[in-house]
Amino acid sequence: MMSFNQLILIGVLILFVAIVAAGLLGYLLSQFIQRFLPVDAFTFLITLFLVVAIALLIYGLFLLIKRQRTQPSSPSRNVPPEPLELPVEAPFIRRRRTKSQLSQSSVDRELQYRLIHLLAGDEAAAKRLVNRIRQNHPGMPENWYWQRAIEDVERDRL
Known part of the structure; x- marks a missing residue:
């Protein structure tokens, strides 16, 4: 392509x-x-x-x-779509992605696969675990949440 x-x-x-x-x-x-x-x-x-x-x-x-x-643009699943109705001053506002939006779109796939593998292929459980960590520690980079979940699972197995 x-x-x-x-x-x-x-x-x-x-x-x-x-x-x-x-x-x-x-x-x-x-x-x-x-x-x-x-x-x-x-x-x-x-x-x-x-x-x-x-x-x-x-x-x-x-x-x-x-x-x-x-040509299909590959929208990220984590980034919400832009609202349909824009304010009057919309043409004059320069929109930038926030730090969380940038980090959500660039999650390391290797970390995701590693966590899912540790949870015996249970993708839903991996997402729930990451979401719980995200709620407890807001504002961290997305990869940090996945790494923390991996560390928690590995610690619990010992």
């Missing part, structure tokens, strides 16, 4: 090639009008090729835009 920056780069390259082809077509047509270039089969084929190339490049650009719009 292509990243957003790769799609932008490909789109810019397509636009650049289309602009160059359009410039060549304009020059070719100006030479026809000024009668510096004879109208024969070769020049007709070059003109037709440039027109088809421009049309295909623009079509490719529209396909690229459509692909970007339909």
Whole structure:
């Protein structure tokens, strides 16, 4: 799957090639009008090729835009969606993710798998344990909660 920056780069390259082809077509047509270039089969084929190339490049650009719009963005399950109704001053507010939102989206998967493995695959119990620790110690990084739960389970087994 292509990243957003790769799609932008490909789109810019397509636009650049289309602009160059359009410039060549304009020059070719100006030479026809000024009668510096004879109208024969070769020049007709070059003109037709440039027109088809421009049309295909623009079509490719529209396909690229459509692909970007339909590309599923992988929303994090932990981050709540933005509210539908925004206040009047919403365009002027610069929204930043809070520390807890950033930490929730970057939970170390290895810690999660390790805790679930310690609990014999009981994912629900792992989440309940982490939520209980989160309630008792608010404001800590997300990885800290998972690490603390692992330590608690390991301590209880000894």
